[in-house]
Amino acid sequence: MNYLLIFESTHHVMKAEKLLLAAGFRLDIISTPKEISSACGLSIRMKPENTDLEMVRLVLTENGLTFNIHEKK
Amino acid sequence: MKVYLDNAATSWPKPPGVVEAITKYLNEYGGSPGRSGHDFAIQAAREVFETREILAGLYHVPDSENVIISANATHALNFAIKGLLEKGDHVIISHMEHNSVLRPLTYLHDEGLVRFDIARCDEKGYVDLEHMRSLILPETKMIICIHGSNVAGTIQPIAKIGALCKENGILFLVDAAQTSGFVPIDMQKENIDILAFTGHKKLYGPPGIGGLCMQKNISIKTLIHGGTGSKSDMAHHPEFYPDRLEAGTINTVGVTGLKAGIQYIQHKGIDSIRQNLSELTAHFMRELAKMEEVTIYGPEVHEERLPLISVNVKNKVPSDLAAKLDKEYGIMVRPGIHCSPLAHKSIGSFPQGTLRFSLGCFTTPEEVEYAIQSLKKIIDHENR
Known part of the structure; x- marks a missing residue:
């Protein structure tokens, strides 16, 4: 299982990537899977074992980003 | 000898890093930003993102998503003008x-949509702020001003115009095509709502790249709808920036070059580039002033100006002089009215225009000396 972070725009994905990497998180960027959204955008994928979701939420919301978190098998 | 003194049209040469960045993109990771999740597309998207961040820092834009990539300053200005003005609006511009x-x-006026008035400028090109103020009407929505004149080199007091706009609740649109990278710009301190820039002049990027920067609350209607790589399942074009104004594949080649160009000037120091170029321009002006046949336009030698000098030579046509400089001396300059009839009317050089020498950060004192001596030879020769 992975966490998938879905944003409104590519710009926000890039901004989130920069912020999360700066905060020491590990992540990668993938095309958003169809079952989550058919919008063709990008998402951030994070592994639960090294991700503190509360910290992720804090970093992103402090910087004005809105997003949804999904769990994907 | 080839001497390029047409940097106000487009700067040349470009810093080596610009060529390297463009080559690297094309050779190593030429993906389409925001269009796929694969490695090259993500690398390209990161470049675009970083470029927006750098531009936001350069002009003090509150959020880098409000930095829009366009082909040039003209497109950016058209986006802002046609995307913000509505039927019945009034606009004030400078002369x-x-x-x-x-x-x-003029197009919007002819379509019966907007009216505009032109604030007087003096013969050096400075806008008459009191006249500008007197033109404000209840329906005035926007004031548009060129920050640095491509004709006379005049740098307008944009902070004062910004204050006038703020005081009257009017949007302030600045055309920073000539000043970007040369004069520091702070959209917050100078009350600039929207700023149009181009990448290929004093930011030393390639031609075909520019953009629009805006404050948070600016809602520009898009003229161009299409693919953005986002919300692709919807028939409606997305409302959020930057996608809202960036339908279609953007010029990623240009973006990578622009980023390297800005990094180059930031590394050298914008202030230090400006100081060197201003000294070189002042020397050029003082030498030209010694030639009695030469009329120099724009601010005096001790005043702030762009590194460009517009002149006329007594009884000579600018285009003839430019042709002679090019064909006989290898000096490339631009004659005529520089797409700016209004400016030439202000400084008294319409319709013949001027001969414009414009310097860039790679212009050397030797090149300036050669241009001075060459012009002198042409004048002396023809007076014999």
Whole structure:
């Protein structure tokens, strides 16, 4: 299982990537899977074992980003 | 000898890093930003993101998503003018504006949509702020001003115009095509709502790249709808920036070059580039002033100006002089009215225009000396 972070725009994905990497998180960027959204955008994928979701939420919301978190098998 | 003194049209040469960045993108990771999740597309998207962040820092834009990539300053100005003005609006511009502002407004005027007035400028090109203030009407929505004149080199007091706009609740649109990278710009301190820039002049990027920067609350209607890589399942074009104004594949080649160009000037120091170029320009002006046949336009030698000098030579046509300089001396300059009939009317050089020498950060004192001596030879030869 992975966490998938879905944003409104590519710009926000890039901004989130920069912020999360700066905060020491590990992540990668993938095309958003169809079952989550058919919008063709990008998402951030994070592994639960090294991700503190509360910290992720804090970093992103402090910087004005809105997003949804999904769990994907 | 080839001497390029047409940097106000487009700067040349470009810093080596610009060529390297463009080559690297094309050779190593030429993906389409925001269009796929694969490695090259993500690398390209990161470049675009970083470029927006750098531009936001350069102009003090509150959020880098409000930095829009366009083809040039003209497109950016058209986006702002046609995307913000509505039927019945009134606009004030300065008498130094480029056709990139005059023509879209004339078009909207002819369509019966907007009215505009032109604030007087003095013969050096400085806008008359009191006249500008007197033109404000209840329906005035926007003031548009060119920051630095491509004709006379005049740098307008944009902070004062910004204050006037703020005081009257009017949007302030600045055309920074000539000043970007040369004069520091702070959109917050100077109360600039929207700023149009180009990448290929004093930011030393390639031609075909520019953009629009705006404050948070600016809602520009898009003229171009299409693919953005986002919300692709919807028939409606997305409302959020930057996608809202960036339908279609953007010029990623240009973006990578622009980023390297800005990094180059930031590394050298914008202030230090400006100081060197201003000294070189002042020397050029002082030497030209010694030639009694030469009339120099724009601010005096001790005043702030762009590194460009517009002149006329007694009884000579600028285009003839430019042709002679090019064909006989290898000196490339631009004659004529520089797409700015209004500006030439302000400084008294319409319709013949001027001969414009414009310097860039790679212009050397030797090149300036050669241009001075060459012009002197042409004048002396023809007077014999």
